[in-house]
Amino acid sequence: MNADAQREAVYGAPPEMLAVRDDLTPMLSQYADLCETHDDALVLFQVGDFYEAFCGAAEAVARTCEVTLTKREDSTGTWPMAGIPIDNAAGYLERLLDAGYRVALADQVEDASEASGLVDRAVTQLITPGTVVDEELLEAGRATYLGAVARDGDDYGLAVVDVSTGECLVTGADRALALEELERLAPAELVVGPDCDLPSLSFDPMETPFDPDAFDTETARETLSTYAPRPAAVVESTVELRAVGALLAYAEYAQGDSKLEYVTRVTRFDPREFLQLDATAIRSLELFDSRSARAGSTLFSVLDETACALGRRRLESWLRRPLVDQNAIEARLDAVETLADDALSRADLRDHLSSVYDLERLVARIARERASARDLRSLKTTLDRVPEIRATLDGVESGLLSDLRDSLDELEDVRDHIDRAIVDDPPQEITEGGVIAPGYDDELDDVRGTAEDGREWVSNLEAREQERTGIDSLEVGYNQVHGYYIEVTNPNLDRVPDDYVRRQTLKNSERFYTPELKEREDEILRAADRADSLEYDLFCEVRADVATESERIQAVADALSDLDVLRTLADVAVANDYARPQFHDGTVSGASGDAGIEIDAGRHPVVERAQDEFVPNPTSLPQGGVALITGPNMSGKSTYMRQVALVCILAQMGSFVPADTARLPVVDRVFTRVGASDDIAGGQSTFMREMSELTEILHNATEDSLVLLDEVGRGTSTTDGLAIARAATEFVHDEVGAMTLFATHYHDLTDTADEREGVFNLHFTATQTDGDVTFLHSVAEGPSSSSYGVEVAHLAGVPATVVERARRLVEADAADAVADEGSSTKPGQHRDHTKPTEQTQPTNHAQSPQDETLAAYVDGLENGHHTDGDAVSPESDADRVARDVADELREADLVDTTPLEALNLLSDLKRRLE
Ligand SMILES: Nc1ncnc2c1ncn2[C@@H]1O[C@H](COP(=O)(O)OP(=O)(O)OP(=O)(O)O)[C@@H](O)[C@H]1O
Numbered sequence: 067m068n069a070d071a072q073r074e075a076v077y078g079a080p081p082e083m084l085a086v087r088d089d090l091t092p093m094l095s096q097y098a099d100l101c102e103t104h105d106d107a108l109v110l111f112q113v114g115d116f117y118e119a120f121c122g123a124a125e126a127v128a129r130t131c132e133v134t135l136t137k138r139e140d141s142t143g144t145w146p147m148a149g150i151p152i153d154n155a156a157g158y159l160e161r162l163l164d165a166g167y168r169v170a171l172a173d174q175v176e177d178a179s180e181a182s183g184l185v186d187r188a189v190t191q192l193i194t195p196g197t198v199v200d201e202e203l204l205e206a207g208r209a210t211y212l213g214a215v216a217r218d219g220d221d222y223g224l225a226v227v228d229v230s231t232g233e234c235l236v237t238g239a240d241r242a243l244a245l246e247e248l249e250r251l252a253p254a255e256l257v258v259g260p261d262c263d264l265p266s267l268s269f270d271p272m273e274t275p276f277d278p279d280a281f282d283t284e285t286a287r288e289t290l291s292t293y294a295p296r297p298a299a300v301v302e303s304t305v306e307l308r309a310v311g312a313l314l315a316y317a318e319y320a321q322g323d324s325k326l327e328y329v330t331r332v333t334r335f336d337p338r339e340f341l342q343l344d345a346t347a348i349r350s351l352e353l354f355d356s357r358s359a360r361a362g363s364t365l366f367s368v369l370d371e372t373a374c375a376l377g378r379r380r381l382e383s384w385l386r387r388p389l390v391d392q393n394a395i396e397a398r399l400d401a402v403e404t405l406a407d408d409a410l411s412r413a414d415l416r417d418h419l420s421s422v423y424d425l426e427r428l429v430a431r432i433a434r435e436r437a438s439a440r441d442l443r444s445l446k447t448t449l450d451r452v453p454e455i456r457a458t459l460d461g462v463e464s465g466l467l468s469d470l471r472d473s474l475d476e477l478e479d480v481r482d483h484i485d486r487a488i489v490d491d492p493p494q495e496i497t498e499g500g501v502i503a504p505g506y507d508d509e510l511d512d513v514r515g516t517a518e519d520g521r522e523w524v525s526n527l528e529a530r531e532q533e534r535t536g537i538d539s540l541e542v543g544y545n546q547v548h549g550y551y552i553e554v555t556n557p558n559l560d561r562v563p564d565d566y567v568r569r570q571t572l573k574n575s576e577r578f579y580t581p582e583l584k585e586r587e588d589e590i591l592r593a594a595d596r597a598d599s600l601e602y603d604l605f606c607e608v609r610a611d612v613a614t615e616s617e618r619i620q621a622v623a624d625a626l627s628d629l630d631v632l633r634t635l636a637d638v639a640v641a642n643d644y645a646r647p648q649f650h651d652g653t654v655s656g657a658s659g660d661a662g663i664e665i666d667a668g669r670h671p672v673v674e675r676a677q678d679e680f681v682p683n684p685t686s687l688p689q690g691g692v693a694l695i696t697g698p699n700m701s702g703k704s705t706y707m708r709q710v711a712l713v714c715i716l717a718q719m720g721s722f723v724p725a726d727t728a729r730l731p732v733v734d735r736v737f738t739r740v741g742a743s744d745d746i747a748g749g750q751s752t753f754m755r756e757m758s759e760l761t762e763i764l765h766n767a768t769e770d771s772l773v774l775l776d777e778v779g780r781g782t783s784t785t786d787g788l789a790i791a792r793a794a795t796e797f798v799h800d801e802v803g804a805m806t807l808f809a810t811h812y813h814d815l816t817d818t819a820d821e822r823e824g825v826f827n828l829h830f831t832a833t834q835t836d837g838d839v840t841f842l843h844s845v846a847e848g849p850s851s852s853s854y855g856v857e858v859a860h861l862a863g864v865p866a867t868v869v870e871r872a873r874r875l876v877e878a879d880a881a882d883a884v885a886d887e888g889s890s891t892k893p894g895q896h897r898d899h900t901k902p903t904e905q906t907q908p909t910n911h912a913q914s915p916q917d918e919t920l921a922a923y924v925d926g927l928e929n930g931h932h933t934d935g936d937a938v939s940p941e942s943d944a945d946r947v948a949r950d951v952a953d954e955l956r957e958a959d960l961v962d963t964t965p966l967e968a969l970n971l972l973s974d975l976k977r978r979l980e
Pocket of ligand 1: 673677679680681682683697698699700701702703704705706809843844
């Protein structure tokens, strides 16, 4: 049995109970019923202060939570049983979730003391990765999404909801785009509609089977209409409607079949309204997760100076979805600039925002009737900061900041209500009194007065009775079991008056009560009980009243989230010396002239923080330009390429950038094919993965895209790899026109620059002394002459004998190559590195408009010409190159040449000959 099957085996009613169903005790019968109606989860059944599970489920709970497996015995049998204490259930629930269980909490839904017979129980909450709402089980700064996908032919609908905050998003797209969006949102749990047929994803959501009828168009419309009166105004297609309808239906089911009152807005978005970043780009640019040894160093960690959880979640969402609307970007940049120039306001804002509670989750708890009196007070404390925050923003220049200021509703009515109703420092429990402030409710004040008078009477009793009896040691006390008593020590018992009634005998004393004391006691207890239940009712009323303002509070939360991010970006810009990026007018394709990427002294925001010194580098990548970047291993090629992409991403999320100046286009997508990594889980070899990522880029990149290619082709033989690299470079340049940075160790590729105007060479250099290489990390024009691979191997500690042998092999190979070229290559017979062999031809998918061009392109390469019709004349070129090489060899001064220089020269000559 696999793990899933093992878990599912304990869902549903235990077969051994079903076998004696009619004989079960009423309680176990109720348990079996609830297990049957919730047979997609492990039912935890409230019995007093514990959640209990029986039979197979008990064994699973005992094993997973490391609690004792006990048994419950009754007339119908002996049932294995395990229980977890409700008071600290969170830790145990987390273990069950981590082990992959779905858990249904069957709570007692009536007061056990008021129940006649069996206490009523119902499943109030399903706990699964996408439906958890308990603060302890949620990550503070990260949205936890529950998602649903629906399909209609080639169209997909995708919806997500964060049940802890009420954020609900829906979108629709073709398969590729929908999958990309799914990867970007990475819901923790996914309800998959009929026929969706999803591929394996790069994250690992729990896939939840749910009633396929929920995806039915009419059912979905009905579900959505309780959240949005006019569903048609929210979604743009039935497939979107089906996704969001099913999503909300499942979320309601998970919350004990109740409407999610705090989902006050369903927001539709179009993925094309954002800079598209697929999972590969997000991963390889290390936006959120670090793959390198510098664990924890990600772009997000560099940016995360947020003051509150609201800001942290918003920052994550801005970084995942940079904008493409230039006006919106500029509005954010204006706001960041305003705050960057105003250290005082920035500090004030930080101060205020750091005492802001997680309003979104508070509101959700309030609406779900799970908020405590402390939660209401936290809400009040947070709202108290709003006027101060507004005041900080008084007279700000930025349009966005003043809009945010205006949307900060001070919610005076809500604040005032909470302030009047709830005491300053309420207890955690809401059923035991002490929650409602004096003066809020007349009846409560009366009842409290009665109890108070009674207590006062009791507190004076001791003195009165001492005087009446003449027993100085007489004491009045109280205990939970016996209530109030008058205690007299044994030597004084003969002085006890007649109206004393014996209550309890101790070793050295006797305890008594008087009829009057009893009467007062009953009065006090009645009044205290009445006060507690009145307080509870009043508290629920206040909570319900506040819940009706959810939408207003959410709007404040929204504005505070944005503010915290803008303030954070300003802080980061100042602390790290970032500059405001300038955008060209319109996108690349819409502009003329200087439309490419121009960065002066750019830095990699994460690497620069991880080391003492960082060498800034310029970038000048014109529209449609392809930069081929060569240089030794470890010289900084990948860092350089990534820093360009990160600058673009930062700029489009509204952040300043690590550079002296940056003039940028608005790019529509950032594509990366960076580093060779196996996708064993996805069943792809390194090379297959590399090729499918390349295919993805060649199909989808546009002239507004930025493409990073790092060592494409290295997963196969040199000849094939080089051919693929060359064909891809030419295609990206000739057909796609995307701005491209291509790092390569194929030095032979660099001559593409001679053939195509938009292709140019950049290289990174290193100096070598006594066999050791020092990297300069600075980019320069033109191709590099050597990769210094053997020297880097030496630096990395490869044993000296191996390094020495490698060095000799390289020298011999270079010498052979020269000899080969001299003896066997005749003009017109040079090796054609551009010609892919059969098994490496890119597959013709013929799916996108670019496919046909791509296929034609590869055809062209095979037939020795290019699709752009530029006939090259290999023979005359070869003659010329051979002559130049011969001249250079003749002129070389071998006496003053170091072995490395000789090797470089050889490599260069060889490259040119080939
Ligand atoms: N501009 C820079 N200034 C200072 N250090 C740098 C710079 N660029 C890169 N480095 C350092 O050099 C290391 C190697 O850089 P990087 O991985 O970019 O090299 P590479 O040329 O892509 O190597 P390979 O070809 O082996 O993939 C980085 O981890 C970083 O520590």
